[in-house]
Every structure is written in structure tokens, then in C-alpha cells.
Amino acid sequence: MAARMLAHDQDALVEGPTINVNSELGRRAVVQTAAVPWSPSPWIPGINRKFLDRYGNGQFVPSTSVVSFASGVRDPYHAHPHGEEFYVLSGVFTDHTGDYLPGFYVRHPMRWCHAPYVDPQNDDAVLWVKVSQVAEEGEPIIVEDTCDLDLSEWEDAPSTSGRIRRRPLHTSQRTGERVWIELWEPGTENLVTQPAGGEEVFVISGSLLENGVAHPALTWIRNPPDGEGKCWARSAPEGCKLLMKSGHLPMVSKLYEQAKDGSLFSSSVLQYREGERIHGSAHGVDVRRRKRELETPPR
Numbered sequence: 001m002a003a004r005m006l007a008h009d010q011d012a013l014v015e016g017p018t019i020n021v022n023s024e025l026g027r028r029a030v031v032q033t034a035a036v037p038w039s040p041s042p043w044i045p046g047i048n049r050k051f052l053d054r055y056g057n058g059q060f061v062p063s064t065s066v067v068s069f070a071s072g073v074r075d076p077y078h079a080h081p082h083g084e085e086f087y088v089l090s091g092v093f094t095d096h097t098g099d100y101l102p103g104f105y106v107r108h109p110m111r112w113c114h115a116p117y118v119d120p121q122n123d124d125a126v127l128w129v130k131v132s133q134v135a136e137e138g139e140p141i142i143v144e145d146t147c148d149l150d151l152s153e154w155e156d157a158p159s160t161s162g163r164i165r166r167r168p169l170h171t172s173q174r175t176g177e178r179v180w181i182e183l184w185e186p187g188t189e190n191l192v193t194q195p196a197g198g199e200e201v202f203v204i205s206g207s208l209l210e211n212g213v214a215h216p217a218l219t220w221i222r223n224p225p226d227g228e229g230k231c232w233a234r235s236a237p238e239g240c241k242l243l244m245k246s247g248h249l250p251m252v253s254k255l256y257e258q259a260k261d262g263s264l265f266s267s268s269v270l271q272y273r274e275g276e277r278i279h280g281s282a283h284g285v286d287v288r289r290r291k292r293e294l295e296t297p298p299r
């Protein structure tokens with residue numbers, strides 16, 4: 001298929017049935033992503049998705065997913081009307097702002113436009129992705145290498161036993177949203193009081209025990225806002241790395257309302273004049289050290 005004929009991903013849903021996945025935000029959802037089959041993009045060979053949640057009928061209605069981009073895949077130039085947020089699980093994901101390596105957390109604002117790809121010299125890239133869950137204009141571009149343990153942003157968080165290191169990634173006073181990474185050393189235990197506005201936990205690596213139930217790597221958990229104050233007994237006998245979010249579900253609920261009109265969530269760049277499109281610039285995180293680590297075969 002000629003490259004010029006390729007449309008942007010998720011377009012197949014524009015005129016098809018509404019696809020809702022775990023779209024009742026008032027209900028707890030737990031998905032073991034590793035057990036979910038890949039759903040191939042009908043438009044771009046080499047892109048496969050696993051939807052964790054999704055609501056509405058449009059190109060870029062709000063969703064959370066794990067997406068695989070095969071080596072050499074190019075995603076045509078497109079716009080994110082309500083931004084995007086992703087974490088690179090494996091491989092190297094690239095766009096005009098640079099390479100994104102495993103462990104990179106990235107957040108792009110409303111009207112972000114890009115044409116990402118996976119260099120044919122790199123392996124497939126697998127990302128945890130949130131599309132269209134930015135509700136406010138003027139949010140910053142965020143690029144953080146969460147594998148860089150030397151940064152001063154790491155802080156110790158309270159735990160019942162063991163050690164939890166925490167690194168804030170994003171905080172919004174306007175929406176109440178917080179995003180952060182936690183590293184649980186093996187044997188760590190903690191009683192966690194669920195924060196206001198809902199909570200999400202994505203187990204990046206390792207395994208998390210919650211009230212006696214094991215959640216292996218790549219498990220995604222969403223706890224609804226009415227569980228505020230609920231106590232969760234969490235532990236990580238073998239350690240784990242968690243991507244955490246809280247306070248955001250009331251904002252997502254408003255975006256769900258807007259997503260009833262799918263035209264507000266088009267991925268077409270033509271909906272914006274050139275000066276309205278946000279492209280950012282080189283992300284500025286030094287990837288050379290991490291690239292050397294990736295290229296060094298394990299002993």
C-alpha cells in the first residue's frame with residue numbers, strides 16, 4: 001500500500017459503531033493487558049492496539065491503550081485535539097522532537113501535531129498511551145526519563161515496610177490531576193488510602209499484590225472517585241515499578257460528555273491553521289547514556 005494512501009490510526013471507528021471499553025468511569029476496572037489479544041489497526045499495517053478504556057465514536061475520543069508499532073512503521077502527520085500521554089515500555093519511538101526510549105514518560109498538550117515512527121534499525125516499540133485526556137489549554141510539554149535514578153526529583157514516600165521511591169511527573173491545580181512514578185523495592189508493603197478524584201495504577205514491571213490479589217506486569221487498574229478514602233493493602237514481594245494517576249476522572253468524565261460529538265476529536269491537522277498547531281522542539285533529554293546501556297549486551 002502506498003504511503004500516501006494511509007490514513008491515521010483509529011479512523012476505522014469514525015463511521016462505524018461506537019466502541020466503548022470500560023467506559024463506565026464510576027466502576028472499578030482491572031485489565032491484565034498481557035492476556036488481551038492484539039487488535040490490528042485496519043488502516044496502518046504494523047500498528048496493533050489493546051484498548052483498556054475507550055469512549056465514543058470518533059478518531060481521537062478518550063482512550064487508554066497499549067499500542068505496538070512495528071519496526072519501520074510511520075504514522076502519518078496528525079493532530080491530537082486533546083493531547084496525548086505515553087510511556088515507552090520497549091523499543092524506541094521517534095518523532096521530529098527526538099528518540100523516546102524505554103522508561104520515557106511524555107505528555108503533549110492540546111493541538112499537538114506530529115508524524116511519529118519507529119526507525120527500521122530499531123526494534124518494535126510498545127507504549128502505554130492515553131489519547132485525548134487533556135482538557136485545559138496551555139498545559140506544558142513534559143518529557144521525563146524515569147529510568148534516570150540520579151535526578152533530584154526522586155523522593156522517598158511513606159511505606160509500612162521496605163522502601164518506595166516516588167517521582168512526580170505532572171500536577172495540575174486546575175484539574176486536580178496528579179501523575180507520578182513509584183519504585184517499590186522487593187518486600188515493600190504499604191496501606192494506601194485512595195485519593196480523591198479516582199486513581200489509576202499501571203504495573204510497568206514486577207508484580208503488585210493488592211488486598212491479596214496479584215497483579216502482574218502490564219496490569220491496569222482504575223478505581224472510581226466514590227472509592228475515595230478506601231484503604232488498599234498493597235505489597236510487592238519481588239518489587240515493582242508503577243505509573244500512577246489520581247484526581248483526573250472528573251475531568252475525563254467531562255471529556256466523555258464532549259466525545260458524544262466525535263467531530264470534536266478529529267485527528268485531522270486541517271482543523272487548525274498552521275500557527276495553531278503545536279510541534280514543540282527537540283525534547284532535550286540526553287539519551288546517549290541510555291542508548292549505550294541498551295546497546296550493551298547483558299553479561
Ligand SMILES: [Fe+2]
Nearest residue numbers: 078080084114
Ligand atoms: Fe500521535
